[in-house]
Every structure is written in structure tokens, then in C-alpha cells.
Amino acid sequence: MKNITIFLILLTFLFACEETIEWEVDESIKKMVVDASLTNELKQHPVLLSKSRGFGEESTQMIQGASIELSDGTNTFNYVEDIQNPGLYYTENEIAGEIGITYTLDIELPYEISGYTNYSAEATMYPVFELDSVIASYEEETYDFFGYIETYVYCGVKISGTELETIGDRYIFKLRNNGVLLTDSLDELTFFLDDPSMNNFELVEELFFYEDTTEIKLNDTVTVEVHSVQDAFLDLLMYYPQAQYGGDPLGLSGPPANVPTNISNGGLGFFVVSAVSSKSAIVFDNRPDK
């Protein structure tokens, strides 16, 4: 698909030229941005509040002094602000979410953004499947690209497991090395979604691939986490690259649009609620001559 697009773009723009131009944007319009997560792990769960920024602004403005509440329908949990990190809030106490419960996050700002001081988000925690195995190893690979031969070393992380029997499950996979999150941005996340034809699917995949072996060393402990997530969050993962590009030149994917969010009142970002399962492995050397 991508090839066709590139092919078409090439043709159309055989004669095209590009130039940077001045573009006026009303910088005064700001949006509220929420980056919040809740899992079934017993811990303090974070919420990060910030404002959107204009073309010329070089740093993100964080939102301080907000009051935040989490509700599971019966109980309410408060958040406290992290003094060291402006805009970052944690649940006051360590709590663990429960599968099947719908959580509501209520945020009250000290001042209006886009005409609102109240924002809320709602999400249900879905079950997650357990991994059967995780294998992490150094591998050697040789490739031949039209006569150009190169050998390289990488650390591969393979998983196996069978996803749940229900239809419509959505998962994302994260990777930690010695407890430190390596997949700390959207583009590093791997995801899986099932449909009637792929239901109860047995996943046997090399999910992570690190060519830079300084990031993962031999004998490190790597942990693969599986998170069950909301439908709309998976849509966000799939569509944000298109939103970043602003639609392709031929508009094959249609006009650009906002990526999905579950924040009310025109807020941006996402409140991700997920059940997490994980499995760890020690990195070993699987290269033939080692």
C-alpha cells in the first residue's frame, strides 16, 4: 500500500517544488492535554497535564494547581501534585485497578482553557492474557540486498502466548530492561488487535528488535508487558503518524483529522486504563560462533 502511495506521489510531483513559507496561526488558542494511565498494578498512578503549544513555542507549558479525582463508581481517589515535576500528579495512595470496572477521571483546573475548567474521561479495564514465554537473545543476521551483503548483530525479544477468547481485544506491548522502560514513546509501542478471523490467536512473534546492542546488554533482565487497552487508544496509535504528516499529498487517506481521545470538552490526549501481565527473561548470546 505504502509503495503505491509513494509511486503516485512521485508521479504527481515530477514537477513539484517545495518552499518554506510564513504561516500565521492564532497562538492564543490552547487546548488541555491529558496523559493519564491506570493499571491493575498496586502503585501510585500518574496524570500529566499540559497545554498545547503554538508553532513558535519551544517548550510545553505544564498545568499546575489542578484538582484531580478518580472514581470507580463507589470509591473516590484523590491525586496529589508532584512538587519536583510541574504538571505531574499521582494518586495519593497506592491503588490497583480491577478488571471489568469503569473508571472516571475528573479534572478541575484553576483557570479556563478553551472555555472550560472541568474535564473528564472514562475508560473500562479489560482483561489481558498471560504470556507463555519470553526469549531474549543476541542474534546475528546477514542480508543480501541486490548484492550488497552485510552482517549485523541485534538483540531480539520473542514472545509466545494465546490471546483471549473474546472478540475485539486490543493489546499493546511494552519492554523494560532492568526495570527501565525502553518503549517510552508512541512510535515504539507494538500493538495487536483481534477480529473474528484472528480470534484466540496464538502469538509467536519477535516483538522487539534492538540493533543498538548498547541499550540491552548480555545478562540484562528484560520484561515484556502486555496491556489491554481501549479501542480508541489503538486508533490513536494507528492514526497519529497520518495526523503528523497532515494527510498525504494526494489525500489518499483523506483530510487530516484529530486523533481519537476520551477526554471531554475538547481536551486532547488519553486516559488509558489497562490490565497488565508481564514475563521476564535474561538476555543470552545466540550467535553461532559464541
Place this chain on the structure above:
Amino acid sequence: MQIFKMKKTIFYLLIFLFLNIPNCLFSEEKGYSISGFVKDQSNGEDLIGAVIYVEELKAGTVTNVYGFYSFSLPEGTYTITYSYLGFKPYEVTVIVDENKTINVELTTQNEIIDEVVIVGEKKQERLRNTEMGVAKLNNATINKIPALFGEVDVIKILKLLPGVMSVGETGSGFNVRGGAADQNLILLDEAVVYNASHLLGLFSVFNNDAIKDLKLYKGDIPARYGGRLSSLIDIRMKDGNQKEYRGNIGIGLISSRLTFEGPIVKDKGAFIVSGRRTYADLFLKMSSDETIKNNKLHFYDLNLKANYKLNDKNRLFLSGYFGRDVFVFDASDFYMGMNWGNKTFTARLNHLFSQKLFSNTSFIISDYDYLLEADLTDLLEFKWESQLKDYTIKSDFGYYLNPNNTVRFGVIATYHNFFTGDASFEWDSIIGDFRLPNNYALEYSLYLSNEQKFRNILTLNYGLRFSMIQNIGPTKVFHYDEDYENTGFTKYEKGEIFNTYAGLEPRLALSYLATEKSSIKASYSRTRQYLQLASNSNGGTPLDIWIPASPNIKPQISDQVAVGYFRNISEGRYETSVELYYKSMRNQIDFKDYAELMLNELIEGELRFGVAKSYGAEFLIRKDEGKLTGWISYTLSKALRQIEGVNSGRWYNANYDKPHDISIVMNYSLAKRWGVSATWVYSTGAPFTSPGGFYDFNNERIPWYSDRNGDRLPDYHRMDLSISRYSKGIIEGKSYGTLNISAYNVYLRKNVALIRFEADENNPDKMNAIMTYIFRIIPSISYSFKF
């Protein structure tokens, strides 16, 4: 809404008029029929829309698309004038005491040299007929206008007319009075052309050497046509020279053309063959490098037509069009190919039942297909094909009852075959086949209309069309819940009719001759559309597919009202008009955000529905005769859409909403053998969706967008020039050559095609706006020789 009340009134009015037809028709004084054909003396081509004017009655008629005319006159002696633009008028005195057949051949007026004699009264025909929102272009007008790469293109010229817009500079797709690009019915000798673009829209599929006449209807589409909401482009191919063998060779920068025509039997039948091929890739063959040598990038067109007069009452026409775009990238280990094209075939029989009853019966095949394939030796093989094929039978009748009434009626039936998509691949040892369910549909319509004149002052054209579509098996229909989630499917057997939509399409137009020089016209038309193009792009791509109305897609319906004031100035040298329109469209289709349209069997779940409206004013001043010819047009308009789930359900600007649009087209005959032409166009920048800012989320910077199409590109304007020199033969009426030099975008305007935003390379926190513009100046040279 006012418009709906009005529709009801119009509907009752139509019923009243139809009930009155017998009274109106038969209360007329008994008369004799005068009928015949009007042709071009030099080649025997039928002249479409030639004016036949009866001096004593101060009334007239025009020839139909086969050059036929008929009217009746009470006994007496009359002076009848036959005229056609660029031809010497022919005047004849006729004693009417019996039914008469008068076939007329008009001779060409050498328009490069002479001023055409203006016969004021005949100009009234434009004022008197009920046609509004109609533009006619003939081959000669089209040829004069400067063209991109010197390739004359009728679709590009249509965009110079008021009310016709396009989203981008390159696309052949166009928008008429706020309608979407798939709402234009493009007919080539009655066959539907589903994709009128070559090279992704840089050129259209119509080779001007093979075209005789083009008529664009923007408003009151006659009741005999239907199937699209917004416009009809009726293109007629040349019939071929009945007198002698003639030809035309054209050599341009990117293509060459050859046309050859002549009699099959003199004055009885003729043929024409016209071909065009681009040849940029022929130069690739000269390369010694194998990877370059085998690449292909070209398109070709072939127009064929033959006609034969079986006897005085029957004439047979056969015409065909074959065109294709071919791209091939062929390296030793990697092959990628893509090609698409239209094929049309039309067989027609004109039959005269009597001097008053003219009929045409046609059998038509329209075919559009595309193929995309890739082959990486030993690694991946991929093939994807799709096709749309129609078989149509239609019969049209024209009953020229008396000078005041022309009744038209007919029936049309089409069998649509949608071979939506079949993709197969072989990767390593995995073989896959992905087949989208095919669709089949039957579309029928019946129509009846009458053009009625009252004392030569008021002309009414009223008609009713009944149209229907039936989806038939074998196919698979997916079901969706209110959230557009798929909930299963039903399979239908071959021949099983599982869904029907039908409706009436009233059409009404009137013209009131206010003074000798001016008229007021008004029209109302309802149109229904049962096929749509699943295209999310602005300009359209060859890989878009047509999908029929179905249990999940309701037919599109449009209601349009228009009023206009038409005035001839300076004894008819200048034609001026102002037209106002309002159009309301229902069951309009858009796509959900980030819709996946290609090879998606659940494509109907990606669609969202809503309404659209457009309104505007069109101003035109046109001069068709004399040394200086051309037109100036200005359109002030608005096109809006409201679609569920798009732009939070709020109204937004259509992609083609360009409130101000100006075109100036000027052709000037400098000296006997020189001609210069210039065009200048200006329009408000096209709307687009721009980011209002950015936000950081999970270490990614994501833009946020405000309203759909809430921003605009900078305004568009451009000037093109061309100069032609003709060889001596043109004066002597012999073979002659034409050398044409032209330049596109002479003042090097950087017209923005798109704007994208990306982080500055040196300062990733800063965002830059980057514009893409396509053409700077494009000079070209072409030579053609007519023999």
C-alpha cells in the same frame, strides 16, 4: 424549508401541464411538416444545434444531436434561414403546401479572415430557449485556448466556465455548482466515461481532434438524462468526412496525434479514426541501461467511428473509444506495473418513423478497469485488479408535433457489473487471495418531456423522469449497527433482487422573452444518483472504485432552483448573462476520519452520510464572432457540507468551495494567418484542514486540527498565452499547417498545491510550514497539419 414547499408546487404544476398536453397539442391549427438534416457542406458532418428561423413567424427551432430538425407550418410562403456559428447563413423561400424535407448543407465562413455577418434575430434563439446553466464548446473554440504542454484538453477548458471549479491544478476532476466530482455525468457518444483522466488528471481522455461538440449542463439537465446530481457533459465525436478523405497530424512536446477520415460511400457513410499517444518513454528505449530501457510511462487514446445511411429513414452509427495509461518500472529483480483505462462502444440507429417522429436506439458498453502488479523475483508477487462494466440499451424519441410543441420520451436500462477488487499475492511461500464481493445492479429510467412555446414569448420545458435501481445477486451484503460496526452479512444468490430504490425526478424550465434583446429564465430540477465513487482524495486516483446504492447507501438526491437574466448587447455581438442558483443535496457521502478505502470489504462501514448545500451567482459575457472572441466569467459561490461524525457534525466548507472565481479567455486574429490567445484565471484558495497547534503526548508531538477545511491556501491565479501561425493553405481552403507556441503560467506564479507542517531541522521545537507548488512556467510548441 422554502425549497421543499416550492418543490411541491412545481410537482403539481408539472402534473397540470402534462394533463394539458393533449389540449395544447391538438388545438393548434393544422399544418405541414418541414424537416430535414443540417450538415457541414465541406465534410457532411451533422451540425448540432444549428438554428432554423422562420422570418414570418419570428420563431425557430434548433437541430438535435444528429443534426435533425422538424417543425410544422400552416399553409403559406415562408422565408427560412439556416445558421450556425462560423458558417454562412442560408436563406430559402419555401411554399408550404405539403410536408417537405429540406436538407441543408452550410458552408464554412473563414472566420480567421472575415467578420461574420450578424443576423440579429437569430440571436434570439439563445434568449428564447429554456436552456440555463448550459455552455457549448465546439472544436474550433477549444483548439484556440492555450494548453498545458500544448495538449488541448476540453475538461481543462470547462473549468474556465462560470460555476465550474476544481480542487487542485492538476486534477481532471471538476466540481459543478458545489457538487462533488463524482456527480458529473460524462458521456462520450452516449457512453458513460467513468474516469476521464490520464496521468492522474494532468490530461483528460478526450482527444480534441475526434470531438465535434461538447455541451455542459450545470442546472436543468434535460429529463432524458439522469444518474448524476450535478452536471451533464455531453460529448459527441465527429462522424467522419462524407465527401473526401481528409486527415490531421499533430506533433507536440509530449504526444503526437493522427486523425484520418473519409467516406465509406460518398454522401452515404463515413468513418473516422483518431489516435493519440504520449511518447516520453520512447526515448527511454534509446538507453543502453537495461533498467531504464524497459520502463514505460505513456497513455494512448483511440477513437473510432463509422456511420452509414441505410436509407432515407435509417442511419446507423458505430463508435468506440479505447484509452489506457501504462506505467511500468522494470529492473532485473523488480517489476512494478500499473495500468488503467476506459473502453466504450456505442451502436446507434436513427430511425425516422415520420417527418414528425424521430427516434434513436442505442446499445452501449462502458468499461473501466485497472491493474496493479508487482514482482520481486523470488520474494513477492502481487496483483490487484478491478473493473466496472455497464451494458445499456436505450431508446429516445422526439415528436415534433407542431411549431409550439416538441415532445420527447424514452426508456433506458443499464446492467452494472462492479468487479470491485481482486488482489492476490505470493510472499515467500505464502499464497494469498483477497477478493472483494462483486456487485451487480440494474438501473432503469423512463422519461417524458415537452418543450412548449406560447406566442414566441414564453417557452416552457417540463418533464418527468422516473428512475430506479435494483441490487441483484450474487453478492454478499454486510450489515452494520448504528456505530457502523459490522454485525454480519447476508449472501444473495445469482439473479436475486434484494434491494430497490426508485423515485421521480421532475424537471421544469421556462424562458420569458422580456424584450427583443433580453429574456428571463428560471428552472427547477431534481436529480437522483445511484452510483458513487469511493474516493477520499481531492483529485481522484485511478484506484478509486465506484460503488452502487445498496441497503447501506441511500441514493443521493438533489434539488436545484435557478433564475437567470440573459441579454444580447450590440446587436448580439456580446452575449451576457447572470444566473443565480440554490442547490440542496441529501444522502451525501463522506468518509469517517482515517477511513480505509482500498481493498476493504467493509468499505460501507467507512462511509458517513449527511447533507450539502450550495448557492451562487454566475456572471458571463461572451463574444463568439469577430476578430476578438472569448469570454469573461465571474462566479461568486459557496459550497457547504454537514456529515454525521465529521467536523463534530458542524457544517464545513466543501473541498472545492472557492467563493470567488474569475476566468478571462481572449482569442484575437492578429492578421490573416496569425492568432493569439490568452487566458487568466483567479480563484480563492482551496480550503484545507490546518493544525491549530501541537501537543506532546507520550514523547510524540501530535498536531491538533480545528475545523475541517477551516483554513485556505493562498489565492490561485495564473496567465497562459499562445500564438498560432497558419500556413497559406488556410486562406485558400487547402491543406494547411499550424504552428503553435504556448506558455503556461507566464508570470511564474507559485500556486500552492498543498501546505504541510514539519519540525525545523535545526530547531526541532520550531514548526515550519512548507508549501508545494507544481508548475512554474511551462513553455511548449506543437505543430499540426491538416490535409
